Amino acid sequence: MKVKLGEEVGYSIRFEDKTTEKTRIKYMTNGMLLREYLVDRDLPQYKVLILDEAHERTVGIDILFGLLKETIKRRPEFKLIITSATLDADKFSIYFNKAPIIHIPGRTFPVEKLYLEEPEMDYIQSGIETIMKIHLTQPPGDILFFLTGQEEIDSTCSIINEKVQKLDKRYPKLIALPIYASLSTEQQKRIFEPAPPFTRKCIVATNIAETSITIDGIYFVVDSGFVKQKVHNPRLGMDQLLITPISQACADQRAGRAGRTGPGKCYRLYTEKAYLNEMPIVSIPEIQRANLADTVLILKAIGINNVIDFDYMDPPMHNTLISALHHLYAISALDDDGKLTQLGRKMAEFPLEPPLAKMLIVSEQFGCSEEVVTIVAALSVGNLFIRPKEKEEEADRRKRQLSSSAGDHLTMLQVYNNWIKNGKSPSWCKENYINFRSLYKCEDIRKQLIKIMKKYHIQLISSHNNPIPIIKSIVSGFFVHAAKRDPQEGYRTLVDGQQVFIHPTSSLFGRNPEWVVYHELVLTTKEYMREIIAIDPQWLIELAPAFYQKSDGTQLNERMRKEKLKPLFNGVKKDQKPWKVSHRTTIGPSYH
Template sequence: MSNRSDAAATRAAALRSSREKLPVWGFLGEIGALLQQQQLILLIGETGSGKTTQVPSFLLDALPRADGQLIACTQPRRVAAMSVAKRVAEEVGCDLGREVGYSIRFEDVTSDATLIKYMTDGVLLRESLTEPDLDRYSAIIMDEAHERSLNTDVLFGILKKVVSRRRDLKLIVTSATMDADKFSEFFGNVPTFKIPGRTFPVDVMFAKSPCEDYVEAAVKQAIQIHLSYPAGDILIFMTGQEDILATCAAITERLDEIGDKVPLITVLPVYSLLPSELQAKIFDKAEGGARKVIVATNIAETSLTVDGIKYVIDAGYCKLKVYNSRMGMDSLSVFPVSQAGANQRSGRAGRTGPGKCFRLYTEFAYNHELLVMTVPEIQRTNLGNVVLLLKSLGIDNLLTFDFMDPPPQDNLLNSMYQLWFLGALDNTGSLTPLGRKMVEFPLDPTLAKMLIFSEALGCVDDVATVVSALSMPTIFYRPKEREEESDAAREKFFAPESDHLTLLYVYLQWKKNNYRADWCTKHFIHVKAMRKVKEVRTQILDICKTLKMRIETCGTNWDQVRKAICSAYFQNAGKMKTVGEYVNMRNGMPCHLHPSSALFGMGVQPEYIVYHELVMTSKEYMQCVTAVDPEWLAELGPMFFSIKQQGETRAEKRAKERRDKQAMEAEMQAYLESQQAKARADVLERLSAGASAGGSAARQRIVTPGTAGAHRRGSGGSNGSGGSGGSGSSCGSVTGGGGAAAAAAGTGERSPVVFRGSTGRVGSGGGIGGSSARSQGGLTPKRTPRRFGM
């Protein structure tokens, strides 16, 4: 017992000593004094300065707070939120989850005693839905703001308003870059406090010529450093899990081939899906004085700080989420790193002493081909979740929301269009009852739609399992040199008509075997992934109970589950072209069954399918595929598909579509008139207020949506009905304007399911609808709005 207490005291003393050596330690008093005078400050400090770990614990004693109030610290990444919380809990001397805890999606490690709460920015964003003024927090620290994640950018606009309403709330925005002016100006020229760094010189070396294979080049460079350079750990930046594991395996294999005379080395991977106990190994000292080689994603640029790094190998690439207009969804793609990111990477080598950075690209590429800063996520990704959340907060006109860098209008409109065909928005761009329910789930809109629709089919319990399994990258594992054995084990669970049902069947069998870990190991199933599926499923069903949804199972009537899946993914429908190959019914893009799919290699393949997502490798492969009936597509996606009516003439079909169009335009006209009246009243009120304040407001030019002063784009058309090359009247509001979905004249002789000829796009004014287009056959590609390209 005495030895244990002595070890704890030694550990506490070591932690205290390391904290006092951090650059921020000597400036905590000045930061506290500045916060006594200011409500909002900008804190600039290089990664490793200690601002993430030391500032929250300092604020506990430095700032007044009411009983029950916490200090929040947001992180853009799950890994950072968990690892930092664990470190601060050690420094404070408490168990994780007591005074210091963390909260990420589907995992909350906090208690009633928690005073410091680390969380992902998405968690705080969702909390603002139920608590608009965030009264439970006395101070909020927005850490790593320079990363400009999608949720962080939305939080900027929301917290800017919260601070103006709550004078007792302190907001600290931290950044590791020197681009402070932009942040300061956005928040009203707030004061900036710079923490002097303690970085040492870093010798940056460039490649003489571009490398063809950055994995191979990184492996060779790491081995050369290990065999030729003095002691010091190595940090290698790679793009993602696949490249990281390949790099780790290659380094280990090559050094084994050299022989026993090679100095000791420990190779450690770091990526977001790695279990937390394995991630923590990068902070531990290697046994026997071995050199550590850490292979990481760009999470190690700023979010994690590892002592002892002396050498950095920069492959020059990173993965970014970008909206792919061809696929119709976000995809993780590899892009060159920005100059700012490259500088952050090289800085990792100079934290504890002079270091070296080996860039696997040329100096010319750095100076002339790399972007200065990474494009903010809000300007390159689908904004469906953001639109849904802002609409639920009562922000009807999204163009007026205070974004630091406004997203392209086409991105907003396209996201609204996707929410419209899912049923979350009505023809005027307002939230529907279904949309309000979808906001309650911390899920992608398509998954939330699937879950809610399943209630009418009596299979909420089953679909909750499918949705939970889809939140995991995979529940199967395929170890090296045992691929055939693992594939055979996986095939035992295949549901021949659906990969989604395969996931459900695996869970049901695991449940039948009392959730045993050895059962998972025997069948090559990730036991930790399955436990996570179980946790997520419990949380989803708790939300369903809160919404008073009937939680039922359909038993073995799995057609109900397939129909629920179709209700969410009808926009990702495919029709069979040849064996193993399908054609997307909306854009004509060929897509293939993945060899791991339950449908791959079937004797008789289904004619119609829907898929969860596309993965671009050598081909466009569909991930998680389910066979569907064509009648479901026409029933659940009537804006895209219809069943050809026997005996119906083309003239009768056009007349019916004209009537539908006129009815929708009449509805939009009434909505526009009400909006115009409201806007005019607002103008009069502002003018009146401006006159009383000295007339300054009266001098501003205010354009009323829908009036003659509003900007028009394209060849025009009344009230957004669209012209022959334009997008109708711009109403100055994402929620107003836009015409009805246009008429179609598709013949559709080749298939009982006909793709509608209407573009069904969003007008530039933001209403749902768009310009007229005529079908030239059974399959007509939908016009895709211009989007941000990199």
């Protein structure tokens, strides 16, 4: 169109807005469109809205379906176009009052699917070996390798790039490039650039490359068969980050990436039997497996108070919604009537998980908002450290030098501050095995969060190296994620007594403090806690008195004895509506 980006054509994503008053065509994420509903539910600024990749069925997409359905009723002239390559069109047409269906045939090429003869336990190593074999034996064409997350991808790219250095010069070069959601826009652009002469690209990606982006020149796909998903357990009130098998529909989408430019091949790192018998046909909509606390918060901020009866295409489980209400009440985002508090309204304005938003907002009261905004930005980015396979010991030694004995949150803060002190030096990052891309992204997110803080007059105040206010801010948001050391092995969560362990990458690994609060649980070989901070248990009573209750004197000598916690909603009445309160009893530990 020959226009300047950000003027006639612009975009809006989390922590980045590239639009002006001149913008006439605007690209945005589902989350950003949801946030525009906070301003006006009729979306008067838009005449036509195209909702792409609707088959992904993220929570954001499903909530937008219900909101847009209402917008269409109020604005008959408003046009909504829903597009997808793999959509169950009839189901969507019925939901949107028998909307017309238009089929547009696409041009694709045949893809040969190759399966393993026997199951392979290490899909990363198997994938790397397959990529090297493709590079050395197959004709020109770029490779796309599907993995589950940033750590796997960064590590795999490092290994591939190191292996290529050892190849005989008569072979073409191979460049491994990462792609995942937390990469900056500039970094993501690299995967679309043509490879230099006598060079093959290998894109190592999360499921973001299944449908959300199209990369020209891909002739070979290597599919691990796995995806990383956050799954909410409403019984425990906890999120678990699980690596799970993909569905057959996702596997077919991945294979299809090899057939966009010409005939291609898909190397599946699983057996055909596993594809036919072990993979579900389609993926479960995210709304039926995710933590809905942030969704409920934004719906209430939009003005939809009865979230149980909202017009969902596929309704979430009732107890998941009740769990979300409980959690929002516990962190003071809702009052006794299930309505937004002043704090809850502020929390809804931040594009963060509710516990992170609360942690950031209350940090001003604790006098440490300057430090906490850095920690929140770092948590939004992900892992700051790199651990190359052949330099693990050296990387671990460097990490220990930068680590805080108090925990991972303060380690992140120390890394960021040291990076700033060293002039944001890429060589300092390389020397200390730090992902400089993640730090630049962290800095960018930090700036965006500070803008929102200024809007709500939240001042930047430093604790001047005092860790206690910082840890109290973290506990204020994440007290539900508390755990106590088990004298036998590992830790026990306070909410349900579930056995969990400190992740080997944590700065607290081997230190084993008595009490901790963690950011999330990851299930691999064990249930691991990630991003952990050591705490004083008295802070749980001080900062969450409606959630934790100190045991009476008769229980002082009984280890891990459990007692009922105080109700999450005070003054429960028999006539209260189910969307307001659950009668589920929450059990927690006795401690002293």
